[in-house]
Amino acid sequence: MSHTETGRHAGTHAGTHGGAGAGAHAAGNKWWTLAAVCTGVFMLLLDITIVNVALPDIQRELDATLSDLQWVIDAYALSLAALLLTAGALADRYGRRKVFSIGVVLFTLGSVACGAATDITVLTVSRAFQGIGGAAMFATALALLAGAFRGKDRGTAFGVFGAVTGVAVAIGPVLGGVLTSGLSWRWIFFVNVPLCLVALGVTLTKVSESRDPHAGRPDWFGFVTFSAALGALVYGLIEAGQTSWDDTVVVSCLVAAGVLLVVFAISQQLQRSPMFDLSLLRKPTFVGGLVAAFGVSASIFSVLTYLVIYVQNVLDYSAVGTGIRFLFLSGASFFAAIAAGRLTERVPVKWLIGPGFLVLGAGLLLLLGIQDDSSWTHLIPGLTVAGVGIGMINPPLASTAVGVVDVNRSGMASGVNSTFRQVGIATGIAALGSLFGREVADAVRPELAGAVPQAAVDPLVSALSGGQVTVAAEAAQAQASAAGGASAGQQAYDLVLGVGTSGVVDALNHILLIAAVIAFTSAVACLALIRQKDFVKREEQAPAAAEG
Numbered sequence: 001m002s003h004t005e006t007g008r009h010a011g012t013h014a015g016t017h018g019g020a021g022a023g024a025h026a027a028g029n030k031w032w033t034l035a036a037v038c039t040g041v042f043m044l045l046l047d048i049t050i051v052n053v054a055l056p057d058i059q060r061e062l063d064a065t066l067s068d069l070q071w072v073i074d075a076y077a078l079s080l081a082a083l084l085l086t087a088g089a090l091a092d093r094y095g096r097r098k099v100f101s102i103g104v105v106l107f108t109l110g111s112v113a114c115g116a117a118t119d120i121t122v123l124t125v126s127r128a129f130q131g132i133g134g135a136a137m138f139a140t141a142l143a144l145l146a147g148a149f150r151g152k153d154r155g156t157a158f159g160v161f162g163a164v165t166g167v168a169v170a171i172g173p174v175l176g177g178v179l180t181s182g183l184s185w186r187w188i189f190f191v192n193v194p195l196c197l198v199a200l201g202v203t204l205t206k207v208s209e210s211r212d213p214h215a216g217r218p219d220w221f222g223f224v225t226f227s228a229a230l231g232a233l234v235y236g237l238i239e240a241g242q243t244s245w246d247d248t249v250v251v252s253c254l255v256a257a258g259v260l261l262v263v264f265a266i267s268q269q270l271q272r273s274p275m276f277d278l279s280l281l282r283k284p285t286f287v288g289g290l291v292a293a294f295g296v297s298a299s300i301f302s303v304l305t306y307l308v309i310y311v312q313n314v315l316d317y318s319a320v321g322t323g324i325r326f327l328f329l330s331g332a333s334f335f336a337a338i339a340a341g342r343l344t345e346r347v348p349v350k351w352l353i354g355p356g357f358l359v360l361g362a363g364l365l366l367l368l369g370i371q372d373d374s375s376w377t378h379l380i381p382g383l384t385v386a387g388v389g390i391g392m393i394n395p396p397l398a399s400t401a402v403g404v405v406d407v408n409r410s411g412m413a414s415g416v417n418s419t420f421r422q423v424g425i426a427t428g429i430a431a432l433g434s435l436f437g438r439e440v441a442d443a444v445r446p447e448l449a450g451a452v453p454q455a456a457v458d459p460l461v462s463a464l465s466g467g468q469v470t471v472a473a474e475a476a477q478a479q480a481s482a483a484g485g486a487s488a489g490q491q492a493y494d495l496v497l498g499v500g501t502s503g504v505v506d507a508l509n510h511i512l513l514i515a516a517v518i519a520f521t522s523a524v525a526c527l528a529l530i531r532q533k534d535f536v537k538r539e540e541q542a543p544a545a546a547e548g
Helices: 019-028 030-049 052-061 066-094 096-116 120-148 151-182 192-206 220-242 248-270 278-282 284-314 319-325 327-343 350-367 376-403 407-448 454-465 469-484 486-529
Strands: none
Touching (some): 030 192, 052 066, 052 151, 066 284, 066 407, 096 120, 096 192, 151 319, 220 248, 248 278, 284 319, 284 486, 319 327, 327 376, 454 469, 469 486
C-alpha cells in the first residue's frame, strides 16, 4: 500500500503558529508522534489485507452474493478514494492532529459496527464508515511525521513508517486467517479496537498540533462530483455482473460517471484552489506514477480477492490455511521492497517500476493454467514472482508521487497518487468480479438445466457464480437426497461440484489473463512516461513549528 499524505507537507510553511518553544515541544514528542502514526496506519492497512481471507466466511454466514462481497471491499476503497484529498485540505486548515484523532475515532466506531453487523448491508455501510476514518488518518500521517522530524531523524522516521506498512500488508492474510479460523470473521474488525485506543491516547496526549496558515477552503464541489462519479462507475461495473453490460441501469451509471468526471475536471480548471491541480498532468513522470498506482491495484490486488475465493471455496482450505499459503506473495513482496528501497538511491525509479510491472505480469501469467484437479502448489511460482514485482514497484512509486513537484504541492501530488490506488482497487474488483461472475453463470446454467429441478437452478447458479462450489454441491445433495435417496444425492453432489469447479477455474484463468495484460500495459506506459529529468532537486525543508 501507499504511504499517503494528502494535505500540504508539514514542512512547507516554516512560519506556522507556535514559535521556537512549540518547536522544541514538538521535537520532544516526535517519537511519540511516530508511534501514534505507525499504530494508526498499521491498523488501517491491516484492515485492507486482513479482510480477503475472511470473505468466504462472511459470504456463508451473512448469505452474501458475489456482488455483496465486492461491495464489502469497494465501500472501503471508495470512501478512501473520495475523501483523501478533502481530508488533507481539512487537516491543513483545522489541524492535522485534530483530523487524525477524528479519523481514529471514526475508524474505531466503524470497526465495532463491522464486527457487530447482522446482515451484509450493515457490514457494507460500516466498511464505508471505516473508510472515512481511514482517509482522515491516511491524509495526515506523513504530514504529522514531516512536521515532527527533520534531518537524519526524518529519514529514520520515514524508514520505520515504511517498514510498519510493509509488515501490515505482509501479515494481514495470516492474521486474518488465524482470527477467522480460531474465533470468527468478526474479530478481524474487533481487533482494531485496542489498537485504536492506544493510537488515540498517544495522539491526544503526546502529539503536537500543526496546521497550514495559508490553507484554502476545501473544494466541496470537487468532492461531491468526484465521489458521485466513482460511486456511479463502481455501481455500474458491479451491476453488470448481475444483469448485462447493455442493461439500462448499467449504461446509465457508466454514462453518468463519465459526465460527472468531465464536470469535475472542468471545475478543477476553474477553481483557484482545486482539490486536484490538473496542471500536474503536464509532467509525464507524474502521469506515469498515476498509471503505476492504478495498475498495481487493478491487477494483482484486485484479482487476489478471487484467488482467495478459489483457494477456500474450491480447494476447501480454512481461512488460516489460505493466509499461510498467500505468504508466498506477501513475504516475497516484503523482502523485495527492502531491496528496492535500498536501490532507489542508486537506480533511476523508471528501471525499478517498469521492470517491476514486467515481473508482476510474468507472475500473473505463471498463475494461469489452473485445472479442475490442480492443487494449491500450482500457485507458488506465480505468487512468489508476483510478490517480487509488487516489492519492486511500491518503494520507488512513493517517491515518484512527490518527487516531480515543488514541495508546496507534494501533499496534493501524494494524495492524488494514493487516490488512484484506491480507484484501481475499487474498479478492478468491480470489473473483474463482474466478468468472473457472469462467465461462471453462463458456463454452469446449461449444464444444470435439466439435470436438477428447475426451481433449484437459479439458487445454484447464484451460489456458483459467487465461487461457492462446495456450498452449492452440498445444497444440491441435500435436496436430491430428500427426493430420491442417498444415491441421487451423491450424483447431484458430483454433478454440481464438477460443473462448478470447471466454471470457476475457467473464469479465474480469464481474469488472471486480464490482470496480466493490465500489468504489462502499465509496464510499457511507465517505461515511456517516467523520466529522471522530471524529478525536482530541493533542499531539506524545515519542519513546521507546532502548536503545543
